[in-house]
Amino acid sequence: IKDSYNILYDQVDRIQISSGKVKGVRLSSGKFIQGDVIVTAGAWSGKLLQNAGINVPIEPEKREIFITEDLKFRVKPLVIDLSSGVYFSHTLKGEIIGGIDLEYPRGFSDFSISLSSLLKFRMYVANLVKGAEGIGILRGWSGYYEMTPDHSHIMGYSENWPEGLYIDSGYSGHGMMFSPYSGKIMADLVADNKKSEFIDIFSPSRFESGKAIDEKMVI
Ligand SMILES: Cc1cc2nc3c(=O)[nH]c(=O)nc-3n(C[C@H](O)[C@H](O)[C@H](O)COP(=O)(O)OP(=O)(O)OC[C@H]3O[C@@H](n4cnc5c(N)ncnc54)[C@H](O)[C@@H]3O)c2cc1C
Numbered sequence: 001i002k003d004s005y006n007i008l009y010d011q012v013d014r015i016q017i018s019s020g021k022v023k024g025v026r027l028s029s030g031k032f033i034q035g036d037v038i039v040t041a042g043a044w045s046g047k048l049l050q051n052a053g054i055n056v057p058i059e060p061e062k063r064e065i066f067i068t069e070d071l072k073f074r075v076k077p078l079v080i081d082l083s084s085g086v087y088f089s090h091t092l093k094g095e096i097i098g099g100i101d102l103e104y105p106r107g108f109s110d111f112s113i114s115l116s117s118l119l120k121f122r123m124y125v126a127n128l129v130k131g132a133e134g135i136g137i138l139r140g141w142s143g144y145y146e147m148t149p150d151h152s153h154i155m156g157y158s159e160n161w162p163e164g165l166y167i168d169s170g171y172s173g174h175g176m177m178f179s180p181y182s183g184k185i186m187a188d189l190v191a192d193n194k195k196s197e198f199i200d201i202f203s204p205s206r207f208e209s210g211k212a213i214d215e216k217m218v219i
Pocket residue numbers: 010011012013040041042043044045048063064065099141142143144145146168169170171172173174175176177178
């Protein structure tokens with residue numbers, strides 16, 4: 001396998017399209033890479049495609065995660081408290097890791113974390129876990145959820161798109177869970193022309209054709 005692909009570390013500035021076909025990508029370094037394109041740029045996918053004149057509804061939404069110091073006992077299940085929006089699980093090392101489903105504004109912003117969310121997270125964890133009163137927060141970080149209008153990912157291609165353009169993006173905060181299977185589905189489609197049943201369900205055209213998915217379980 002190692003001779004059949006190249007990995008380049010660079011930024012795609014533009015997807016080049018001509019006469020209804022994708023020609024390749026222009027990189028920040030100035031290089032042009034020829035071939036079909038699968039857009040997997042997460043929260044940046046909407047912007048990248050918009051530059052190529054294609055509208056795909058994917059917007060960034062900042063989310064924060066916190067991690068506590070070790071607990072001496074285990075909290076076995078993944079805990080989701082729908083009333084407060086707090087969710088967490090226990091790492092193998094012993095810390096509690098999680099976040100809160102707060103109202104986060106859409107759009108690109110900095111990757112800071114806020115003290116008020118940190119304190120809320122700590123309070124809700126202490127309320128739900130006996131023995132976690134006064135627990136310290138070791139650190140936190142933030143990133144973007146890549147939100148679509150129906151909170152489901154966008155996968156495959158549209159009949160109205162230029163030939164050779166694909167997408168696998170917009171996982172709306174649950175992309176890690178999907179990644180092994182979505183990678184297989186996309187490889188089957190692009191490399192072997194084998195179309196999984198999921199390609200039509202998650203197609204980018206579903207928003208225009210009124211076939212949006214009714215996904216409610218998003219935290
Ligand atoms: C706080 C937080 C907690 C989460 N928790 C979970 C969880 O518990 N379970 C779960 O399943 N998911 C979780 N997610 C969501 C998960 O991280 C994402 O859904 C997943 O990472 C999406 O994968 P992706 O490859 O589509 O996009 P990304 O992981 O965002 O990767 C996209 C990549 O494209 C790069 N890129 C962007 N623009 C360009 C360009 N022009 N040229 C070149 N490269 C570019 C970016 O730098 C990035 O590296 C969480 C997300 C956040 C922020």
